[in-house]
Amino acid sequence: MANRDIERGVKNRSNNYYHETTTEKSWTSWLIPVFVVANVAMFIVTMYVNDCPKKNSGLQGGCVAKFLGRFSFQPTKENPLFGPSSSTLEKLGALVWRKVVHEHQGWRLISCIWLHAGVIHLLANMLSLVFIGIRLEQQFGFLRVGFIYLLSGFGGSIMSALFLQNSISVGASGALFGLLGAMLSELLINWTIYSNKAAALFTLVIIIAINLAVGILPHVDNFAHIGGFLSGLLMGFILLIRPQFGWFERRHLPADARIRTKYKSYQYCLLIGATILLVTGFTVALVMLFKGENGNKHCSWCHYLSCVPTSKWDCGN
Template structure:
């Protein structure tokens, strides 16, 4: 899941509990697609040579390592959070856990740490990226989760999807696919949702789904049952993206991760032609038909996808660092992340604070919950004050 303050679990959805306040937005858990092998079977028999598997099978270790790393970072976040110390008298959930107890559910319904703790550990916060040049948050946020529910949903999805892919394509390609897709999801989310903080791996998980789709398309000729596999995968992707139009779910992270993974699949997950592989594994004295390693359409897709990916990410990063909000240039794009109905609203909840400043000391009080704090600031901008207010009221 990918979340601004995480909250649930279909392939990572970034979760934005109330976009205006500084809550953590998690992502939804992905509907798990069938294993790669069961979706479509690469032809693996050469009548002249007997049964053999033309493509190497890898031992999956990187995806399990990613799972352990995400869980470990969540435990560290809970240790640093220390709810009893920072709750200001509010009752923590699971107080018997001591400093590992969870924030009050009204602040974080996912059973996790506070927004301020996640922010300190590297959550995606657009103001920090733009004005303090902390672009590394676009990567660090995909390893953080807003709560127990958030991390479990995402890690289960990663196990079911990622391990099969790593067995088929190896740790290098799947590792790059995961991280770059997560970056792409964070980038698109930051360009459209610029309030609150965001954490979660939903963008990276959607990238794996996108890679599965492009892998099936670019290696079309070596698969059996291809139409059934394609239809199954498309249905799974559509269902997961549809979940993203619910409130408090960051669908931009899903869309950005999916597009990145889809393009990367044409680059990283390309297979050589079966005839070329068969010739390499043929027995002495047997001459298989001479074929090129890749088909022309595979080469064209490889080049076009790489160009689009590099150009898109470079342009997006430049726009983000210049402080561009893409909602100002697309009046309907916000519907991609939330569609209002009679049952819910997609409007951000406004927060208001009372401030007094003496020198570089800013005294701020949230009018909605009565919390107050003193900040040491110099050359304070209105956007920074609003971010502090949102954090104080979350």
């Protein structure tokens, strides 16, 4: 009778959102705020090093917001995002293909995700990070979310370097898209524990599609977005998997009343498949990058993923 009562209690619990009080807890989000502070601090350092009034004293039009002194911005013709010069970004660690491959500065694959091209760029990314990252960290903790963020940013940088070899790239967009990808894979791998799953999936896919579509505009590094998204998607299958409903509550029951496996068969399949794809993908991409391969030579149409030419703009630059 006791076992039946427990079983009935398990079945009657709301599955609106999965939460096992005996083992799951709501984490306090501190890593994401630290990431935000670090990005803002790095932008301040970037503008200090840029020192527009000193380096552009004879420039026609002058600096923007001169009252900020050495923190004033480059002329809008050079940087419409209200930020530093390209040379300053390159000096501080922007992603530059020739420096990564020919000058052995692989650290730029990580350093570039902490730099931003301007105030507008920084604000857009940090607002997205707060809305996406805090929720994930509260649910899964700082270790898993932090690892997804950093590795997704790294994956985005690798893909950007493979396909955009004549420009520089900065920003946390790849890492942010990694968190979006992780949200999608978390929903898929934990599919059975959600209610209104179709609505949640539709909403998330629309958000991702819109953000990727914006990436086909000129001057937006959509390869970093795609690389980060794919990295986060695969890591979500690995790191954000949840035990099947009721497993924690019934694991102390007699053997005949327990749920035999912690995860469902499809969860194991997704976890194993994602692990193989993630390791293989990073290995192949890194080998190609440091051999100096140009990804566009192996994919003649891939350049359209980052910029689609129209009568309004040209993607040649």
